[in-house]
Amino acid sequence: MGTDSPRIERLPEDEVVHRATSGALPPRWKMLVSEAGILTLGAEELVIERGEPHVGQAVCLLSGNRIAFRRVLELNGTSTSGMRLRADVAPFEDRWTDGILGVVQPRSIDRAAAVNPVQFTRASWYAAVASAHLRSVKRRLKKPQRLPLTTRLLSADEWPNVRTFWQETCGRGLPVQAHPNQHVVGLFDGAKLVGVNIHLGFGSTAYSAFTLVDRRYRGGGGGRKMIEHAVAISYERQFESIYVNINVRNLPSIAAYRACGFRPTRWWSDEADPLASAERQQMVFELDLTKRRP
Incomplete structure (x- = not known):
């Protein structure tokens, strides 16, 4: 046997x-x-x-x-x-x-x-980048309807609404609790919340940590509108700079932040996890707010 x-x-x-x-x-x-x-x-x-x-x-x-x-x-x-x-x-x-x-x-x-x-x-990476560009082109060709969306600064009392929106839109919870030094800009279709942009403050620097637009409203310029509003608030609050981490294949987000003046500075990395940067593939984009001051 x-x-x-x-x-x-x-x-x-x-x-x-x-x-x-x-x-x-x-x-x-x-x-x-x-x-x-x-x-x-x-x-x-x-x-x-x-x-x-x-x-x-x-x-x-x-x-x-x-x-x-x-x-x-x-x-x-x-x-x-x-x-x-x-x-x-x-x-x-x-x-x-x-x-x-x-x-x-x-x-x-x-x-x-x-x-x-x-x-x-090398070919796998080129194929992934080409696929991202193809998706971006298809999205632009759809010519989404430009809706009269509005933005406003959300109050602390509206934070539960932000968490509910996040859960319902992407199917998972927002991976952060309310930050003691944050400002959250909401995107609205009438009275309906359809997007959020969350900035966290650390000393003289603001971090554009989380941005999400309802899938039905993407491609209509709402993300850029939120970012512009959040940048204006960071300027008013006397922050000196803002940074954001964006996956290099997320071309719509890169275009929105570039339109608001952000520029790429370095690859994101984590000293505690040296292999993570190649997997997350995030570029750090920064905006110097001191250049806007008189």
């Missing part, structure tokens, strides 16, 4: 992090992964095993307190210190050599990528 093959344990991300930091990861494990840095078919179950990476393979990494995945573009001999990594859809390579937990058991897409991983990741 044959013996059963060893069972591969399925681990959630937090358990992988816990076992990795405690040195108790099994030789092989399974994870349900979605948008992890490598291309997946929705939420896909990956098998990861400890071992030496090879060019073209996808590797599992520990970054801060979370798991990330990257594709190996190049190895300097057998040492990981010279390893070049890049997410399948990302604008640049990562500079990361530590925290490699294992390699992903190759799938069909991994075998295809291994033929020329540099060209594969």
Whole structure:
């Protein structure tokens, strides 16, 4: 009689992090992964095993307190210190050599990528950018009806309405509580709230943290109208600058902020999670309000 093959344990991300930091990861494990840095078919179950990476393979990494995945573009001999990594859809390579937990058991897409991983990741990024531009063009060609939308500063008593609007519009809760130094501009179709722009104040700097327009009103200039109003309030409150983080493929938002005078300054990054910037792909745009003062 044959013996059963060893069972591969399925681990959630937090358990992988816990076992990795405690040195108790099994030789092989399974994870349900979605948008992890490598291309997946929705939420896909990956098998990861400890071992030496090879060019073209996808590797599992520990970054801060979370798991990330990257594709190996190049190895300097057998040492990981010279390893070049890049997410399948990302604008640049990562500079990361530590925290490699294992390699992903190759799938069909991994075998295809291994033929020329540099060209594969580069082409994936170009395709993603081209798709974003195509969507933007289609949106402009629709020529949405210009409605007589209005904006006004919302009071603290209206914060519950903001949270309700956010939940109903995007299907998830607003990931922030009321900030002690904030101003919120609402976009209205008559008396109906159809958009919000939330600015948080930190010292002399304002952060345009959250902007959302009801899908039925997008493309009609309402987002820009809110931003202009919020900028005017920041100016009146004597802030010296405003910044915002925008995904580089969110072309409508970039156009709205650029029209209000914001300019790109750097890629967003997180020191606690060095791999996050390639995944979130956010550019920091800033507006210097001191240049507007007499």
